Amino acid sequence: MSTAGKALAEFIAEGTEILESLSRDLLLLDQQRGTEPDPEVINGIFRAAHSLKGLAALFGQERIAKLAHQTEDLLDRLRLGKLSLDDQVLDGLIESLDVLQSLLSEASREEATDSLGERVTTLGQRLADLGTVASASDEDPLDRLDLPAQVRAVFTEYEEHRLRENVRRGVALYRVRAAFDLSDFDTGLTELNARLKPLGEVVSTLPSSEPGGLSGIAFDLIFGAKVSSEELTQKLEGTPAQLFSIGIRPATPSPRPSESESEPEAVAPTLAAASVPARKTAKRKPRAPKAPTPEVVAEEVVATPTAKTTVLRALESEPAAETTEAHVPVRTLVQDPPTSRSGRGEGESARSLTQTVRVDISRLDALMNTVGELLLIKANLQRMVESVRQDPGTSLSKAWGQELSRETRQLERKLDALQEGLLEARMVPVGQVFDRLARLVRRIAREVGKEIDFIIGGGDVELDKLIVEELSDPLMHIIRNAIDHGAESPEARLAVGKPRRARISLHAEQKGNHVVIEVSDDGAGIDELGVRELALRKGLITEAQAREMSRRELLNLIFLPGFSTARSVSELSGRGVGLDVVKNNIGNLSGIIDVWSERGQGTAFHLTLPVTLAIIRALVVGVSGRTYAVPLNSVLEILSVKPAEIRTVERREVLDVRGSTLPLMRLARVFGHPEHHPDRYFVVVAGLAQERLGIAVDELQGQQDIVVKSLGGRLQGVRGISGAADLANRRTVLVLDVGALLEEGMSTERRRA
């Protein structure tokens, strides 16, 4: 790669990371819609925008730098309280995140389209015009504060604002004085800060005017407490801190505009308030002015079954919502000109733009250690070789042989450790993709005017980076289908007695060597009779086949190419990419997809995926003199079968295995190799999800760890083969794609039925 290309790749990787953290924080703000935003979150977003600005400017990405700058400007005003966080501001921020994402993806392709440039300009204008209403209060609440003037003079603008905010909310303010020894005051101060943080907000840290002892230094921390003074005193026990209350004179009775403006927001019973308390402080929250109402809590509990689960409110819909809410959500997105919409559609992939993986340095250190040990073994082996060379006669003794075998065992162990470490380094949490999908859901839900709770769980399950990336598009497609076809409109839901808001959940779970990802909704479900009718009309199945098919088989017809149940091709799902492509993509990852649906109850898709693709343990089998590898994670058992035991059901070969019937496939026949007729076959029983298939081969050659290489662009279409691997002594074997073979076994069954 050229140096310029490398620099660009670096920029894209870092930019993506920044945008990801930005998006996480924005999501948090979005969930807390309607409540007083956490200043820490806003600060986090502000910092992210700021670093993106600097980074983009450094790499000459002017459009990104400009938009990041405008976003930062807006956030700065927000941070300083010159602007309150209403829906328009939040929508503006989210849109600017979208645009930044598209800009980054254009930058990665080294292009710059005019339509996006235009969007940047109009958005920048909008951001600049947003909420210019600065709260011009006639009386500064800081004047009511019992603080010496020289202390007030050193506050920064931001600190002043936070202080004002605390006074306005009537929070008890303290001056926490702490003296530390000069030698370790930094650690002492950090510790004190860490203690105070859960109890309230540290507005400012100032060096104290009081002397801090002989070799000491004292600080004054201006602190707005969320807890009672008794609790605060108790929590601060054991620290050098002393508490002084800062008196506040009562406010003048004349109502100030700033207060009347923000009051209803704070007092209104807002649902999202309850999603804040992920932290421990939540339990002490009742003291805060805006306690969540009990009913709200109850509802939240229903929606969040586990601690790991997060709920995203895709569209606020409370009847009591402020008047602005009613028109804002629709406005921002529908007004976009169609050109920019198509441009966005392109950048809308939830795929990440970069190939980089963040690796914990301790993992790399462990790898480094292993390499060091390998070098030691190499040195030992070299020494042994040397000794043989110098004295060929005596060295080939028994002791020498033992030493050699010991060294090889060591080598083997270390190589195993190295391999394991490398695999681990490739693992990333699926949550990376889930977060990106959450944003898309929010937007799509708005576009189609549906009210959706998007529930994410199991985001910390780890998968190979490659799989996670390849997963994003199929998942997005399934979720779109769920929003578009599954979830009903609020009115329709109320009519059938369901809660107004539809639920779509995305959940990952590790099951042994596999990860199962479930996308489910509580929507209308799939009408299998409609599926059947459509499949018949399109000639995908015959009348006779349709009669024979079970409900499950009928449902699985939706994965056939050329199938689409949407009557009108909608903008969302009618992109010519169907579930067949989803199925193919999952198949390329050696995964399998299954669908469950109950009319009126909802639909669930299960994606079963291997944890890693890079190195797998495989069973090496022989058939007609050829060698193939079968991934061991899909092998359930191996049977030895005499030809006489093979029976046929409707001319299809089956085996009777402990009372149940197992479809059988002769690999030689399927692959068109000359068939031998051995006395006994070995049958590899392969299974993924609940499908089972027996694959008959001539011989078993053992197990081996293999590195699977993809067959590359030109050969990707070969059915039944997922890649190739190099066995020792330059033998290349093909790796069977068990998912595809299962599929084929099932479809021949269907065809013959």
Place this chain on the structure above:
Amino acid sequence: MPSLSSLLDNFFYRPDEDVGPIEEVVAGTDEFIETAAEEVPEEYLAFRLEGEIYAVPIHGVREIVKVPPLTEVPRAAANLLGVMYLRGEVLPVYDIKVKLRLADTSALVAGPEAPPPPRGARIIVVQTADGLAGIWVDAVSEVVRLRPSMLELAPPGVGGGERDCVVGLGRRKQELFILLDIWQALS
């Protein structure tokens, strides 16, 4: 995009930058030196297919390897001979004789029934849009330098009916090279 590295690049001294002007001064003429007068020959790799000599521009060839044991791919396209391993990459090996109408069917060269490959046979590895690919040739003969004046268009009817693959003929004294568009032959 003026990236950081290209900006930095401008700062650094490159030995070839200041040589040009000096040479001009030494030459001591006001006119520019004519360089276009001489034809620039291009190098071609010549190889043998069923007794005929074919040639492809050498810059398109990544390497030439002896025929390794090939692994046949069941149910793949007819012109795919098999796959081979080359330094950690799996690449497909193709037959182009059928496409050029030099043979009716692709030879059986992979799998347990295949005879050992002829001594001279080689695989030419080329870069294609879909990654590396190998091409079976009966023998590699030489690298020839052909000037533009030595090239001619292929006469009608040559190229085994697949006119697209044969882009012209190269003539060096009595020798004839059939110039091949290798990517076209693979499609």
